Protein backbone atom coordinates (compact mmCIF):
# COMPACT_ATOMS: atom_id res chain seq x y z
CA UNK A 81 0.00 0.00 0.00
CA UNK A 82 1.30 3.47 -0.86
CA UNK A 83 2.13 5.44 2.30
CA UNK A 84 0.68 8.94 2.79
CA UNK A 85 4.26 10.29 2.80
CA UNK A 86 4.93 8.74 -0.62
CA UNK A 87 1.79 10.42 -1.98
CA UNK A 88 2.97 13.76 -0.54
CA UNK A 89 6.48 13.33 -1.97
CA UNK A 90 4.97 12.47 -5.40
CA UNK A 91 2.96 15.68 -5.17
CA UNK A 92 6.09 17.74 -4.45
CA UNK A 93 8.09 15.97 -7.16
CA UNK A 94 5.39 16.71 -9.72
CA UNK A 95 5.85 20.41 -8.96
CA UNK A 96 2.85 20.93 -6.69
CA UNK A 97 2.98 22.44 -3.21
CA UNK A 98 1.78 20.68 -0.12
CA UNK A 99 -0.92 22.44 1.89
CA UNK A 100 -0.50 23.86 5.39
CA UNK A 101 -2.55 21.01 6.84
CA UNK A 102 -0.39 18.43 5.03
CA UNK A 103 2.71 20.16 6.40
CA UNK A 104 1.19 19.94 9.85
CA UNK A 105 0.73 16.19 9.34
CA UNK A 106 4.42 15.88 8.44
CA UNK A 107 5.65 17.54 11.63
CA UNK A 108 3.05 15.69 13.71
CA UNK A 109 4.06 12.22 12.44
CA UNK A 110 4.66 9.61 15.12
CA UNK A 111 8.05 8.14 16.02
CA UNK A 112 7.14 4.88 14.29
CA UNK A 113 6.30 6.73 11.04
CA UNK A 114 9.47 8.82 11.01
CA UNK A 115 11.76 6.49 9.05
CA UNK A 116 9.24 6.16 6.20
CA UNK A 117 8.81 9.95 6.27
CA UNK A 118 12.59 10.38 6.00
CA UNK A 119 12.66 7.95 3.03
CA UNK A 120 10.21 10.16 1.15
CA UNK A 121 11.93 13.43 2.08
CA UNK A 122 15.16 11.79 0.84
CA UNK A 123 13.54 11.27 -2.58
CA UNK A 124 12.95 15.03 -2.78
CA UNK A 125 16.51 15.78 -1.63
CA UNK A 126 17.88 13.37 -4.23
CA UNK A 127 15.81 14.94 -6.98
CA UNK A 128 17.20 18.43 -6.34
CA UNK A 129 20.62 17.71 -4.89
CA UNK A 130 21.52 14.15 -5.95
CA UNK A 131 24.41 12.94 -3.76
CA UNK A 132 25.96 16.38 -3.22
CA UNK A 133 26.72 17.92 0.18
CA UNK A 134 27.69 21.54 0.76
CA UNK A 135 29.97 22.37 3.65
CA UNK A 136 29.68 25.71 5.44
CA UNK A 137 32.22 27.03 7.92
CA UNK A 138 31.46 29.71 10.50
CA UNK A 139 33.78 32.31 11.90
CA UNK A 140 32.52 34.21 14.91
CA UNK A 141 34.20 37.44 13.84
CA UNK A 142 32.75 39.51 16.70
CA UNK A 143 31.49 37.88 19.86
CA UNK A 144 29.16 38.91 22.68
CA UNK A 145 28.55 42.55 23.59
CA UNK A 146 25.10 42.51 21.97
CA UNK A 147 22.37 44.91 23.16
CA UNK A 148 19.57 42.57 22.02
CA UNK A 149 17.74 40.09 24.24
CA UNK A 150 17.28 36.96 22.06
CA UNK A 151 16.51 34.29 24.66
CA UNK A 152 18.42 31.47 22.94
CA UNK A 153 21.64 33.44 22.45
CA UNK A 154 24.69 33.29 24.67
CA UNK A 155 25.81 36.68 23.28
CA UNK A 156 22.71 38.64 24.30
CA UNK A 157 22.71 41.42 26.91
CA UNK A 158 20.74 39.18 29.29
CA UNK A 159 22.95 36.12 28.95
CA UNK A 160 25.13 35.05 31.88
CA UNK A 161 26.90 32.44 29.76
CA UNK A 162 30.66 32.30 30.08
CA UNK A 163 31.76 33.07 26.54
CA UNK A 164 34.63 35.03 25.03
CA UNK A 165 33.68 38.57 24.13
CA UNK A 166 35.66 40.53 21.56
CA UNK A 167 35.20 43.25 18.92
CA UNK A 168 35.62 42.58 15.20
CA UNK A 169 38.66 40.36 14.71
CA UNK A 170 41.70 41.78 12.94
CA UNK A 171 42.00 41.13 9.22
CA UNK A 172 44.92 38.66 9.59
CA UNK A 173 42.85 36.42 11.88
CA UNK A 174 39.93 36.42 9.45
CA UNK A 175 42.23 35.63 6.53
CA UNK A 176 43.78 32.76 8.49
CA UNK A 177 40.30 31.31 9.02
CA UNK A 178 39.61 31.69 5.30
CA UNK A 179 42.71 29.58 4.58
CA UNK A 180 41.34 26.90 6.92
CA UNK A 181 38.02 27.05 5.04
CA UNK A 182 39.87 26.33 1.81
CA UNK A 183 41.60 23.30 3.39
CA UNK A 184 38.19 21.97 4.47
CA UNK A 185 36.81 22.40 0.91
CA UNK A 186 33.93 24.53 2.11
CA UNK A 187 31.27 25.75 -0.25
CA UNK A 188 30.65 28.87 1.85
CA UNK A 189 32.67 30.71 4.47
CA UNK A 190 30.38 32.55 6.90
CA UNK A 191 31.54 35.71 8.61
CA UNK A 192 29.31 36.29 11.62
CA UNK A 193 29.30 39.32 13.92
CA UNK A 194 27.14 39.75 17.00
CA UNK A 195 25.05 42.87 17.47
CA UNK A 196 21.78 44.47 16.45
CA UNK A 197 23.25 45.86 13.23
CA UNK A 198 26.69 46.73 11.90
CA UNK A 199 28.29 50.11 12.57
CA UNK A 200 29.58 51.83 9.42
CA UNK A 201 33.22 51.26 10.44
CA UNK A 202 32.59 47.55 10.98
CA UNK A 203 30.84 47.29 7.65
CA UNK A 204 33.79 48.91 5.89
CA UNK A 205 36.23 46.49 7.56
CA UNK A 206 34.07 43.54 6.56
CA UNK A 207 33.88 44.89 3.01
CA UNK A 208 37.68 45.18 2.82
CA UNK A 209 38.34 41.69 4.12
CA UNK A 210 35.68 40.15 1.87
CA UNK A 211 37.33 41.75 -1.17
CA UNK A 212 40.63 40.15 -0.16
CA UNK A 213 39.05 36.74 0.45
CA UNK A 214 37.25 36.82 -2.88
CA UNK A 215 40.46 37.65 -4.72
CA UNK A 216 42.25 34.61 -3.25
CA UNK A 217 39.63 31.87 -2.95
CA UNK A 218 36.82 30.40 -5.02
CA UNK A 219 34.41 29.57 -2.19
CA UNK A 220 31.36 31.74 -1.51
CA UNK A 221 31.28 34.28 1.30
CA UNK A 222 28.24 34.77 3.50
CA UNK A 223 27.95 37.67 5.93
CA UNK A 224 25.76 37.69 9.02
CA UNK A 225 25.89 41.08 10.67
CA UNK A 226 22.36 41.66 11.99
CA UNK A 227 19.64 44.05 10.84
CA UNK A 228 20.73 46.14 7.87
CA UNK A 229 20.14 49.84 7.36
CA UNK A 230 19.39 51.41 4.00
CA UNK A 231 22.27 51.02 1.56
CA UNK A 232 24.21 48.49 3.63
CA UNK A 233 23.11 45.47 1.60
CA UNK A 234 24.17 47.24 -1.60
CA UNK A 235 27.57 48.00 -0.04
CA UNK A 236 28.04 44.32 0.85
CA UNK A 237 27.04 43.28 -2.67
CA UNK A 238 29.62 45.69 -4.08
CA UNK A 239 32.26 44.22 -1.71
CA UNK A 240 31.67 40.73 -3.10
CA UNK A 241 29.42 39.16 -0.46
CA UNK A 242 27.56 36.27 -2.11
CA UNK A 243 24.91 35.56 0.52
CA UNK A 244 23.62 37.24 3.64
CA UNK A 245 22.31 35.30 6.61
CA UNK A 246 19.51 36.64 8.72
CA UNK A 247 17.39 33.97 10.38
CA UNK A 248 13.69 34.46 11.04
CA UNK A 249 14.25 31.97 13.88
CA UNK A 250 10.61 31.13 14.64
CA UNK A 251 7.06 32.03 13.63
CA UNK A 252 5.67 35.56 13.64
CA UNK A 253 3.26 34.42 16.35
CA UNK A 254 5.95 33.04 18.68
CA UNK A 255 8.58 35.69 18.01
CA UNK A 256 7.77 37.92 21.01
CA UNK A 257 8.33 34.91 23.30
CA UNK A 258 11.99 34.72 22.33
CA UNK A 259 12.92 38.35 21.68
CA UNK A 260 11.64 41.73 22.88
CA UNK A 261 14.19 44.17 21.44
CA UNK A 262 13.34 43.73 17.76
CA UNK A 263 10.41 42.29 15.85
CA UNK A 264 9.78 39.52 13.36
CA UNK A 265 9.00 42.20 10.78
CA UNK A 266 12.40 43.85 11.37
CA UNK A 267 13.95 40.55 10.37
CA UNK A 268 11.72 40.09 7.33
CA UNK A 269 12.63 43.59 6.21
CA UNK A 270 16.36 42.79 6.26
CA UNK A 271 15.83 39.58 4.26
CA UNK A 272 13.90 41.64 1.68
CA UNK A 273 16.65 44.31 1.54
CA UNK A 274 19.20 41.56 0.88
CA UNK A 275 17.06 40.15 -1.92
CA UNK A 276 16.57 43.57 -3.48
CA UNK A 277 20.33 44.17 -3.44
CA UNK A 278 20.82 40.98 -5.47
CA UNK A 279 22.58 39.03 -2.73
CA UNK A 280 21.66 35.38 -2.08
CA UNK A 281 19.38 34.93 0.91
CA UNK A 282 20.14 32.61 3.80
CA UNK A 283 17.47 32.48 6.49
CA UNK A 284 16.28 29.70 8.72
CA UNK A 285 15.26 28.96 12.23
CA UNK A 286 15.94 27.51 15.61
CA UNK A 287 13.59 24.68 16.53
CA UNK A 288 12.92 23.22 19.95
CA UNK A 289 12.48 26.61 21.65
CA UNK A 290 9.03 25.72 23.03
CA UNK A 291 7.16 26.63 19.84
CA UNK A 292 4.28 24.39 18.74
CA UNK A 293 4.01 22.49 15.46
CA UNK A 294 1.86 25.22 13.90
CA UNK A 295 4.69 27.72 14.59
CA UNK A 296 7.15 25.45 12.79
CA UNK A 297 4.79 25.14 9.81
CA UNK A 298 4.28 28.93 9.75
CA UNK A 299 8.05 29.49 9.73
CA UNK A 300 8.51 27.02 6.86
CA UNK A 301 5.91 28.92 4.79
CA UNK A 302 7.29 32.38 5.71
CA UNK A 303 10.65 31.25 4.31
CA UNK A 304 8.94 29.89 1.22
CA UNK A 305 7.05 33.16 0.68
CA UNK A 306 10.33 35.09 0.92
CA UNK A 307 11.91 32.74 -1.65
CA UNK A 308 14.90 32.10 0.59
CA UNK A 309 17.77 30.27 -1.17
CA UNK A 310 19.41 28.65 1.83
CA UNK A 311 17.72 27.46 5.04
CA UNK A 312 19.81 26.58 8.10
CA UNK A 313 17.87 24.67 10.75
CA UNK A 314 19.35 24.97 14.23
CA UNK A 315 18.23 22.72 17.07
CA UNK A 316 18.19 24.71 20.29
CA UNK A 317 21.36 24.12 22.24
CA UNK A 318 20.21 25.23 25.70
CA UNK A 319 23.24 27.11 26.96
CA UNK A 320 23.71 27.61 30.70
CA UNK A 321 23.14 31.27 31.51
CA UNK A 322 20.61 31.96 28.73
CA UNK A 323 16.90 32.31 29.43
CA UNK A 324 16.12 29.14 27.42
CA UNK A 325 18.71 27.06 29.29
CA UNK A 326 16.05 24.74 30.78
CA UNK A 327 14.21 24.04 27.50
CA UNK A 328 14.82 20.55 26.20
CA UNK A 329 12.08 19.70 23.79
CA UNK A 330 13.76 17.56 21.13
CA UNK A 331 14.50 13.92 20.48
CA UNK A 332 16.51 12.62 17.50
CA UNK A 333 13.32 11.45 15.75
CA UNK A 334 11.55 14.75 16.35
CA UNK A 335 14.60 16.63 15.04
CA UNK A 336 14.39 14.53 11.85
CA UNK A 337 10.70 15.41 11.45
CA UNK A 338 11.55 19.12 11.60
CA UNK A 339 14.04 18.61 8.76
CA UNK A 340 11.41 16.69 6.77
CA UNK A 341 8.91 19.53 7.24
CA UNK A 342 11.31 22.12 5.83
CA UNK A 343 12.25 19.82 2.92
CA UNK A 344 8.61 19.11 1.96
CA UNK A 345 7.65 22.81 2.10
CA UNK A 346 10.87 24.17 0.53
CA UNK A 347 11.83 21.26 -1.72
CA UNK A 348 14.66 22.81 -3.75
CA UNK A 349 16.20 24.92 -0.96
CA UNK A 350 19.77 24.45 0.21
CA UNK A 351 18.60 22.95 3.51
CA UNK A 352 21.27 22.86 6.17
CA UNK A 353 21.59 20.98 9.46
CA UNK A 354 23.04 23.67 11.66
CA UNK A 355 23.82 24.18 15.35
CA UNK A 356 22.74 21.59 17.88
CA UNK A 357 22.82 18.66 15.43
CA UNK A 358 25.37 16.71 17.50
CA UNK A 359 23.30 17.20 20.64
CA UNK A 360 19.86 16.42 19.23
CA UNK A 361 20.27 14.17 16.17
CA UNK A 362 23.08 12.26 17.81
CA UNK A 363 23.55 8.86 16.11
CA UNK A 364 20.84 9.75 13.56
CA UNK A 365 22.89 12.52 11.95
CA UNK A 366 23.45 10.49 8.74
CA UNK A 367 19.65 10.25 8.34
CA UNK A 368 19.50 14.04 8.73
CA UNK A 369 21.84 14.36 5.79
CA UNK A 370 19.50 12.23 3.67
CA UNK A 371 16.95 15.05 4.08
CA UNK A 372 19.20 18.13 4.26
CA UNK A 373 21.97 18.70 1.72
CA UNK A 374 24.40 20.82 3.70
CA UNK A 375 26.04 21.04 7.12
CA UNK A 376 28.26 23.35 9.10
CA UNK A 377 31.68 21.89 9.58
CA UNK A 378 33.83 22.74 12.59
CA UNK A 379 32.71 24.82 15.55
CA UNK A 380 29.62 26.99 15.94
CA UNK A 381 29.50 30.55 17.30
CA UNK A 382 30.02 29.79 20.96
CA UNK A 383 29.73 26.00 21.09
CA UNK A 384 32.01 23.22 19.86
CA UNK A 385 31.13 21.17 16.79
CA UNK A 386 32.16 17.70 15.69
CA UNK A 387 35.75 17.09 14.55
CA UNK A 388 35.73 17.79 10.77
CA UNK A 389 37.20 14.33 10.03
CA UNK A 390 34.14 12.63 11.60
CA UNK A 391 31.81 14.64 9.35
CA UNK A 392 33.88 13.93 6.25
CA UNK A 393 33.79 10.22 7.11
CA UNK A 394 30.00 10.36 7.52
CA UNK A 395 29.67 11.99 4.08
CA UNK A 396 31.89 9.34 2.46
CA UNK A 397 30.07 6.51 4.24
CA UNK A 398 26.74 7.77 2.91
CA UNK A 399 28.15 7.67 -0.64
CA UNK A 400 27.82 11.43 -0.87
CA UNK A 401 30.33 13.85 -2.38
CA UNK A 402 31.34 17.36 -1.38
CA UNK A 403 30.11 20.07 -3.71
CA UNK A 404 32.65 22.79 -4.34
CA UNK A 405 31.45 26.31 -5.04
CA UNK A 406 31.53 27.29 -8.68
CA UNK A 407 33.05 30.72 -9.13
Ligand code: SF4
Nearest residue numbers: 146150153156194195
Ligand atom coordinates in the same frame (compact mmCIF):
# COMPACT_ATOMS: atom_id res chain seq x y z
S1 SF4 B 1 21.06 36.45 18.07
FE1 SF4 B 1 22.23 38.18 17.28
S2 SF4 B 1 20.94 39.95 17.76
FE2 SF4 B 1 20.18 38.28 19.05
S3 SF4 B 1 21.32 38.50 20.98
FE3 SF4 B 1 22.48 37.06 19.71
S4 SF4 B 1 24.00 38.32 18.65
FE4 SF4 B 1 22.43 39.69 19.45
